[in-house]
Amino acid sequence: MNISLELNGRPANWDVEPGEALLEALRRHGVLSVKRGCDTASCGTCTVLLDGVPVPSCAVPAPRADGRAVTTVEGLPDEAARLGACLAAEGADQCGFCAPGLVVAVVAMSRELEHPDEAAINHYLAGNLCRCGGYVSQTRAIRRYLQEAR
């Protein structure tokens, strides 16, 4: 079936399978920043914005994206560069597999919450798992990013 969506600000027309997840459709169309992690909506590494709302793309049917705006980390280049610099400065990034999903979630959080404290950051990002970088340095980097963004 055919769907029309806005991908990172640009119109796209895709053929998708009725039972396909948005994650699979994105990767099949070359958007490889969106990672396949747990594939059960538990790890956050496939996070994208759907009409500005962070969702696990592995659990969103691709046909549901018809007529809607999908944003991946490629659509957030400035935010990704600034948060990436903070992650590097704080030693918070190792393999980087979870980073695209984390960037998308942090951007969503910064738009949704006004001046989140550490507890609010940890609660908002509880669905973004990292198996090697650890969360303490990540939280430091995210606080630094939010401070610099003000």
Add this chain to the structure above:
Amino acid sequence: MAVKAYLRPKSPSEALALIEGDERAALIGGGAYLRLASRGYETAVDLCDAGLDRVRVEDGALRLGAMVTYRRLETDLVVRDCSGGLLGRCVENIVGVQVRNIVTVGGTVAGRYAFANLTTALLALGADVVLARGGRKPLEQFLADKAPARDVLVEVVVPTAVRRSAWRDLTRVRSDFAVLNVAAVDVGGEVRVAVGARPGVARLARGAMQAAAAGDARGAGEAAAAELDFGDDLRASADYRRRVCGALVTRALEEVLA
């Protein structure tokens, strides 16, 4: 998920017409469990365009459309005020924000999921469900229906006369399903207690409610542990759950009766 056709009906009645008499058609609410579904469907009927995402207060009741998300329960001020914050508290630690942005009230209730915190809270609140064909009925009756007809859950109706509410759950790690969950509510002077994840679907603890009416929180905990059935699964044994139930019901009622 193996699906041959994907449809987005514009109303609950249109959705009902698509699934009635077609065992190979399945409704999709939030879709969070689609990846875990072992069976395929001929037709997926997605309710995302069916106009079921509204929150409104009408005739003294909070009406939650079936497609209202968990995140909305957390953040919507109307929902928070009407339920004494209970509906937000019971879902706020479920996985992450991303999942709570897609999981829906209707998907949870219609799925009769035994582990669902939300169902326990709604049962304690005295909620009703509204079905496209079956009309309005108490949630307790809906959950007890052993052979439910194919239908579309339209909305959940929650009384707004909540004076006090308390939520208690025990999880092995914070974002996991609960080993046991408890909601206690004072609705218009009546104290109601529901217990879920036993691991069966949520049930009212009527003996505990009687003890609570007499102001006896400890007695209510003992009554709940004695009257409900508990089972074993990978998270806990029946005996462990029974002991946890007594403690959580007591603590929840101490908060409500204070």
